[in-house]
Amino acid sequence: MSWRNLLATAIEAVQWNRMRSVLTMLGIVIGIAAIMVTVGLGEGAQAKVKSTISALGSNLLTVSPGSSSSLQGVRGGLGSGSTLTLSDASALSNPQVAPAIKSTAPIVSGHETLTFGSANWTTTVYGTTPSWLSIRSRTLEEGRFLESSDLKSGSNVIVLGAVTAQELFGSKNALGQSVDVGGLPMTVVGVLAPVGTGTSATSNQDDLAIVPITTAEYSLLGTSSNDSVQSILIKSTSAATLSAAYQEADSELLMLHGITDPSNADFTIASEQSLVSAATSVSSTLTALLGGIAAVSLLVGGVGVMNIMLVSVTERTKEIGLRKALGATPSVIRRQFLAEASILGAAGGAVGGAVGILGQIFLPSVIKYPIEIPGSVTASSILAAISISLIFGVYPAARAARLSPIDALRSE
Amino acid sequence: MVGDSLAEDSVPVLGDADVDLGREVLLQLVDITKVYQLGSVRFQALTSVSFEIYHGEYVAITGPSGSGKSTLMHLIGCLDVPTSGQLLIDGKDVSRLNELELAQIRNEQIGFVFQQFNLLAPLTALQNVELPLMYGSHTKRERGERSLALLERVGLADHVKHRPNELSGGQQQRVAIARALVVGPSLILADEPTGNLDSKNAFDVLTLFDELHASGRTIVVITHDSEVASRASRIIRIRDGKLEPTQ
Numbered sequence: 016m017s018w019r020n021l022l023a024t025a026i027e028a029v030q031w032n033r034m035r036s037v038l039t040m041l042g043i044v045i046g047i048a049a050i051m052v053t054v055g056l057g058e059g060a061q062a063k064v065k066s067t068i069s070a071l072g073s074n075l076l077t078v079s080p081g082s083s084s085s086l087q088g089v090r091g092g093l094g095s096g097s098t099l100t101l102s103d104a105s106a107l108s109n110p111q112v113a114p115a116i117k118s119t120a121p122i123v124s125g126h127e128t129l130t131f132g133s134a135n136w137t138t139t140v141y142g143t144t145p146s147w148l149s150i151r152s153r154t155l156e157e158g159r160f161l162e163s164s165d166l167k168s169g170s171n172v173i174v175l176g177a178v179t180a181q182e183l184f185g186s187k188n189a190l191g192q193s194v195d196v197g198g199l200p201m202t203v204v205g206v207l208a209p210v211g212t213g214t215s216a217t218s219n220q221d222d223l224a225i226v227p228i229t230t231a232e233y234s235l236l237g238t239s240s241n242d243s244v245q246s247i248l249i250k251s252t253s254a255a256t257l258s259a260a261y262q263e264a265d266s267e268l269l270m271l272h273g274i275t276d277p278s279n280a281d282f283t284i285a286s287e288q289s290l291v292s293a294a295t296s297v298s299s300t301l302t303a304l305l306g307g308i309a310a311v312s313l314l315v316g317g318v319g320v321m322n323i324m325l326v327s328v329t330e331r332t333k334e335i336g337l338r339k340a341l342g343a344t345p346s347v348i349r350r351q352f353l354a355e356a357s358i359l360g361a362a363g364g365a366v367g368g369a370v371g372i373l374g375q376i377f378l379p380s381v382i383k384y385p386i387e388i389p390g391s392v393t394a395s396s397i398l399a400a401i402s403i404s405l406i407f408g409v410y411p412a413a414r415a416a417r418l419s420p421i422d423a424l425r426s427e
Numbered sequence: 428m429v430g431d432s433l434a435e436d437s438v439p440v441l442g443d444a445d446v447d448l449g450r451e452v453l454l455q456l457v458d459i460t461k462v463y464q465l466g467s468v469r470f471q472a473l474t475s476v477s478f479e480i481y482h483g484e485y486v487a488i489t490g491p492s493g494s495g496k497s498t499l500m501h502l503i504g505c506l507d508v509p510t511s512g513q514l515l516i517d518g519k520d521v522s523r524l525n526e527l528e529l530a531q532i533r534n535e536q537i538g539f540v541f542q543q544f545n546l547l548a549p550l551t552a553l554q555n556v557e558l559p560l561m562y563g564s565h566t567k568r569e570r571g572e573r574s575l576a577l578l579e580r581v582g583l584a585d586h587v588k589h590r591p592n593e594l595s596g597g598q599q600q601r602v603a604i605a606r607a608l609v610v611g612p613s614l615i616l617a618d619e620p621t622g623n624l625d626s627k628n629a630f631d632v633l634t635l636f637d638e639l640h641a642s643g644r645t646i647v648v649i650t651h652d653s654e655v656a657s658r659a660s661r662i663i664r665i666r667d668g669k670l671e672p673t674q
């Protein structure tokens with residue numbers, strides 16, 4: 016019997032027992048839809064984490080003091096002789112030394128209470144350089160950012176985050192006002208544009224204050240060694256040169272610090288990528304777990320297919336006997352039942368896939384959580400449905416093929 | 428009938444004297460025995476059955492219920508194999524063939540007609556007639572043409588698209604006869620073909636068999652109805668799994 020005739024025969028049988036076929040498919044439909052939605056939830060969570068982290072700035076490396084390999088943990092730190100210095104930062108921003116590095120921004124920070132009139136607000140105050148703005152991919156709502164003249168003179172100017180400005184000034188214009196920062200009066204020269212959509216991860220990026228690093232070191236945060244910094248942000252010239260920038264920063268800092276053995280490095284360079292992979296590895300573990308649970312439901316669907324197929328073989332004993340009497344060989348009978356099982360699987364998979372895609376479209380607005388189902392997942396789910404049905408169809412098909420034609424014909 | 432009767436009938440009894448020597452033997456049974464083994468219980472359904480059927484013959488096999496008629500039909504129809512003895516179709520021994528080879532013989536050489544018609548409910552009359560051709564190697568066109576011609580032959584040209592539940596019992600049996608004829612088998616094998624029909628429809632079916640016989644077909648009808656048997660040109664009687672000598 017040709018494959019086309021076999022398939023046509025199987026489709027006829029599936030259509031003839033329409034109600035039963037639909038019920039059989041139901042298990043597969045639920046299994047496939049469950050897998051797609053859970054995988055979609057996992058993918059959605061990963062995409063969300065990625066976009067949150069890349070909102071922090073692109074092509075970014077962060078140098079922090081202390082070795083990641085050292086067992087004693089982070090050595091040094093602010094005020095206790097951090098191993099990173101302002102001159103490290105300026106050396107790295109020299110294009111002759113490190114052509115892949117576009118700019119660097121040294122950072123010191125501390126918590127301070129800002130006071131304006133009767134309003135006061137505690138926030139993180141960062142001391143940095145003018146390049147911070149472009150490295151962090153930030154823009155200004157109004158006024159200006161730090162300038163190199165501010166840095167040279169160590170002037171008392173401050174740029175506020177949108178939330179900070181709102182808390183201190185409300186609807187009043189902040190520009191030109193003087194705020195008291197830990198006892199030091201500072202003039203507000205600019206307000207940053209908000210980045211966040213209001214989610215918790217980004218809102219604290221709008222609650223901060225920026226001052227020149229020189230002002231921070233000498234007057235504000237009171238560091239003991241007036242040259243050390245907490246961290247250095249590095250922006251590479253492009254995403255493609257990120258690893259080159261990493262190499263250049265690594266070797267230049269080793270040289271500046273006089274370290275010959277890289278395993279003794281007193282600093283750590285982390286990329287945005289490593290943050291992303293750390294965050295996504297958590298969510299992909301969760302996805303795998305949920306997906307596994309959903310896969311079990313698909314397996315249960317497969318057992319359902321086997322169950323119904325066995326019933327169907329028993330019910331159609333007479334038909335099988337007749338087909339054998341008319342010349343069907345055992346292998347033709349077996350293939351007919353396997354074809355029926357895979358048609359049920361394919362149809363169940365397709366309907367399940369459609370349900371999954373509908374879920375992707377309509378669920379996020381209900382559960383307030385993104386669902387992203389890649390096309391490859393849809394395709395492989397349908398393949399999985401067919402294979403599961405085929406696997407669970409093997410035993411019923413073998414039973415059908417083994418039936419003796421006389422026993423089959425005799426049955427009433 | 429079990430055990431002790433074995434010795435009595437060791438000499439094979441030939442079915443008939445009215446043998447046309449000019450015709451060739453289609454079917455030859457030599458000392459056929461069939462034993463059913465049900466767990467520890469042995470049941471001997473056929474004992475030393477031997478006879479021949481010639482090309483173009485119309486033979487009825489009759490006997491009381493439980494005498495072994497259907498058992499014999501299953502062996503002749505290659506649905507089962509004998510416990511001992513030989514069964515030759517056109518001189519070829521089929522009693523020791525495997526399942527695949529038996530399936531091919533059933534498909535090409537034998538046309539079955541059953542008491543319960545045994546049409547497939549999802550299929551139309553035409554598709555039911557085509558079914559045996561599906562298990563051979565025939566083109567779609569060939570299948571359609573042959574099946575249509577046979578439905579016309581049995582007088583159902585207007586019912587090609589009907590499904591079994593839209594046909595009367597007599598019409599269903601005629602579809603089944605068309606299906607039995609479609610591969611052009613050497614033998615039409617019918618087990619109680621009129622058992623489920625009223626006398627009018629039974630008459631029509633028997634008339635159809637007469638016509639097929641007249642056109643040269645070999646027909647074996649199994650029945651316990653003497654009226655049906657009387658249509659045949661020769662009657663083989665069976666009782667307790669053994670042939671009865673002919674009168």
Ligand SMILES: Nc1ncnc2c1ncn2[C@@H]1O[C@H](COP(=O)(O)OP(=O)(O)OP(=O)(O)O)[C@@H](O)[C@H]1O
Nearest residue numbers: 463465470472491492493494495496497498499651
């Ligand atoms: N598969 C089987 N296993 C055991 N015994 C069987 C089997 N098939 C038939 N028999 C027995 O063999 C004997 C002959 O059965 P068979 O069906 O050939 O009778 P029959 O002549 O066709 O009867 P009827 O006219 O009622 O159809 C019966 O006694 C029956 O019980």
Ligand SMILES: [Mg+2]
Nearest residue numbers: 496497498618
């Ligand atoms: Mg019988």
